[in-house]
Amino acid sequence: MAISDGMTYGWTSPMIPYFLSNQTHVEVTLEEAEWMETINLLGAAAGLPFTILGVDHLGRKLSMILSAVMGCICWIFLLLTSNLYVIYVARFFAGMAGDMCFVAAPMYIAEIADPKIRGFLASLIYLQMLFGIILVYTAGSLAPYFVVPTIGIVLTACQFIFFPFMPESPYFFVYKNKVEKAKRALTRLRTDPDIDKEIDEIRTAVERQKTEKGRPQDIILIRSNRVALLIMLILNGGQHFVGISVMLMNLHIILEAAGSIYIESYLAAIIFSIIMLISAGLASLFMDKFGRKFLLITSGLSTGVALLVMAVYFHLKHLEYDVLFVSWIPAVCVMIYAATFKLGLGLVPIVVTAEIFPTTIKAIGMTLADCVYVIAAVLSINIYYLLFRHFGIHSAFYMFTACSFLMAIFTACWIPETKGKTLDEIQLMLKGKKFQEKVQNNNI
Numbered sequence: 001m002a003i004s005d006g007m008t009y010g011w012t013s014p015m016i017p018y019f020l021s022n023q024t025h026v027e028v029t030l031e032e033a034e035w036m037e038t039i040n041l042l043g044a045a046a047g048l049p050f051t052i053l054g055v056d057h058l059g060r061k062l063s064m065i066l067s068a069v070m071g072c073i074c075w076i077f078l079l080l081t082s083n084l085y086v087i088y089v090a091r092f093f094a095g096m097a098g099d100m101c102f103v104a105a106p107m108y109i110a111e112i113a114d115p116k117i118r119g120f121l122a123s124l125i126y127l128q129m130l131f132g133i134i135l136v137y138t139a140g141s142l143a144p145y146f147v148v149p150t151i152g153i154v155l156t157a158c159q160f161i162f163f164p165f166m167p168e169s170p171y172f173f174v175y176k177n178k179v180e181k182a183k184r185a186l187t188r189l190r191t192d193p194d195i196d197k198e199i200d201e202i203r204t205a206v207e208r209q210k211t212e213k214g215r216p217q218d219i220i221l222i223r224s225n226r227v228a229l230l231i232m233l234i235l236n237g238g239q240h241f242v243g244i245s246v247m248l249m250n251l252h253i254i255l256e257a258a259g260s261i262y263i264e265s266y267l268a269a270i271i272f273s274i275i276m277l278i279s280a281g282l283a284s285l286f287m288d289k290f291g292r293k294f295l296l297i298t299s300g301l302s303t304g305v306a307l308l309v310m311a312v313y314f315h316l317k318h319l320e321y322d323v324l325f326v327s328w329i330p331a332v333c334v335m336i337y338a339a340t341f342k343l344g345l346g347l348v349p350i351v352v353t354a355e356i357f358p359t360t361i362k363a364i365g366m367t368l369a370d371c372v373y374v375i376a377a378v379l380s381i382n383i384y385y386l387l388f389r390h391f392g393i394h395s396a397f398y399m400f401t402a403c404s405f406l407m408a409i410f411t412a413c414w415i416p417e418t419k420g421k422t423l424d425e426i427q428l429m430l431k432g433k434k435f436q437e438k439v440q441n442n443n444i
Helices: 004-011 012-019 030-046 046-057 060-080 083-110 118-142 146-166 171-177 179-189 196-210 223-240 245-257 265-290 291-317 328-343 347-357 358-391 393-414 423-430 431-443
Strands: none
Touching: 004 060, 004 118, 004 146, 004 245, 004 358, 004 423, 012 030, 012 118, 012 146, 012 245, 012 265, 030 291, 030 328, 030 358, 046 060, 046 245, 046 358, 060 083, 060 146, 083 118, 083 171, 083 347, 083 358, 118 146, 118 265, 118 347, 146 245, 171 179, 171 196, 171 358, 179 196, 223 245, 223 358, 223 393, 223 423, 245 265, 245 291, 245 328, 245 358, 245 393, 265 328, 265 347, 265 358, 291 328, 291 347, 291 393, 347 358, 347 423, 358 393
16 A cells, blocks of 8 residues: 555656646646645645544554545546546545555554564555656656556556455554454464463553553653653654655656756666665665664754755855856755655655554644645645745755754654554653663662
8 A cells, every 4th residue: 555655655756747738637826736745735634534533443454444445446537537626526535545644654563563663663654655756757657647547547446446354453452452363363463372471571561651641741740651752752753854755746847947968867767766765675684784864864964964965055056156167066966865864854754654653642642743844845845836936946955954964963862762562562661760660670
C-alpha cells in the first residue's frame, strides 16, 4: 500500500506538466493544477478523526485493508474520468486513504517487530513509498496517462487480497483483552515457540500504560507524553521545512529555474527518486546498527550544506551574475540532497514516532503526527510559493538550509536514542527517573 501512497504523493510532479500540455485529456489552468497538490493534503487532514477511530476500534490490520479499498477506488476514478472535479474528489479521498495507511502501518510494524530489527522493518514503509515515487515519475513522464492509475489499481488490489492473511498486532489484542488471540498472533510472528515471556511483557506494558487512561488531554498532562509530543512535532514538521514536499512536487520547476543545460528536468527527477530509494535502503540497514540520532544529525548537517550551496547559486542568479558555466551545480546538489535527506531526516521520523507513544494514546499520537506532517507540508509549499514570487527562489532555500541545521542541533540536544529498546523501555526512558531506577534494579 505504501507504494501506491508514494505514487499518490508524487503524482502531481509529472501529471501537472501533462495537464498543461497540448496532449491532455483534461484541460486545466495552472491554478487548477496546483489545487491537485493541496486537495490531496486536505483529504489527509480530513481523514484524521476516522483514522483515530479505525486503528483503535477496528485494529491496525483492518484499517490498512480499508485504506487499500479506498485507494483502489480513487485510482479507478482517476483512470476513467475526464472531469476535473472528479479528479479533485479522487485526490481528496486518496489523501484520506494514505493518511490511514501511514498511521496504521508504522504502528503495526512497531508492535509486531523484534526490537533488534524494528528500525529496519519500520523503514521499509518509507522505502516502498519511495519506490512508488520512482514508479510515478518514470511512468508519468514516459508512458501514456492510463498507465499510472492502472499500476495503482493493481497494487491496492493486491493489498486488499493478500493482507487479510497477516496476523493482527499482539499489542492491539492485549489492549482489547483478547490474550489468546494475541498469543496466536505472536506465535506466527516469532521463530521461538516460547512466547509466554513476551506476552507477559506486553501485558505488563499495556496494563501500566492503561493506568494513564489514554484520554486526549493525557498527551499534555503526562510528562513522557509531552516529551514524545515535542519530539514528534519537531521531526514531522521539520521534515517539510527542509524542503522535501517542495522538492517532490516541484522538482521540474526548480531545475528549470536553475537554467541547467546539462540534464533534462524529467530525467533528473527520475534519478532524484532512485537516489532517494538507494539512500533510504542504506539508512534502513544502518538504523539498528548506528542508531537514530547518528543518522538524524549526519543527515541534518549534510542536507543543510547541499541546500546552502543551492541557495547561494540561486541568489547569484537572482543578482544577474553569469552562472551558466556552473549550472550543473543545482542538479548535483539536488542529487546530494536526495541522498543525504533520506539518510536520516526523511526516514527516521516515521520510525521514532511509532516508537515513542504508549499504547493507550498511540493512535492519537500517530494521528497528530500525520496531522503535523500534512499541515507542515501545506505550509512549506505555500511559504515556498510566497518567497519564490516575492523575493526569489533563493530566499526559500535559505529558509530550508536554516531548518536543516536546526534539526541537527535539536536532535543532538534533546532526542533520546531508541535503538534496541523495547517499547516499554522507551516509555520509561521518556519518564526519566523511572527508567534510571529500572536500570539500577536490573544491575543489582
